[in-house]
């Protein structure tokens with residue numbers, strides 16, 4: 534199976550001034566595309582050649598895992614963002630408020646986690662089987678699916694995500710990034726979790742990309 538990155542869901546300049554056209558061109562066309570190319574080369578003539586991205590993430594190690602996870606993480610990252618102003622669903626707002634105190638408190642926790650992550654990695658909002666939300670940081674390519682969690686949103690805190698626009702000021706990048714959140718997608722992920730919860734935890738997504746339904750709906 535030949536893997537591809539998702540089609541960028543907006544134009545290269547759509548996230549300006551928070552993320553410049555140059556950043557998107559490098560990040561999507563070079564970094565993200567690079568992981569896709571490497572993954573397709575690495576899985577040739579291996580047991581993973583015909584596997585879905587989720588199956589590879591769940592079972593592979595080393596370079597194959599790293600590149601597969603980076604493809605998934607970036608697909609998820611681009612979809613977590615939108616140039617349009619969006620708001621959380623009432624259900625999502627309610628669970629965040631119940632578990633974090635308020636959206637503002639959640640934002641503070643999330644951005645602090647992003648600031649304090651050492652080196653390269655990702656910050657996720659995840660749900661577990663008991664509907665407990667958690668803000669999780671993962672290093673390098675690591676991914677919550679390996680931990681049996683359901684991702685709802687993600688922020689890329691590799692330097693390549695912000696260095697062109699913010700240099701080393703990761704905090705400024707995170708503040709800007711928050712303004713671009715695609716709450717419609719995050720709310721969809723929560724609703725999808727509620728709908729398919731048993732399926733998620735018995736056989737995660739059955740090999741499908743969890744947001745493929747979302748992409749179809751939009």
Ligand SMILES: [Fe+2]
Pocket residue numbers: 560564607689691693694
């Ligand atoms: Fe990235």
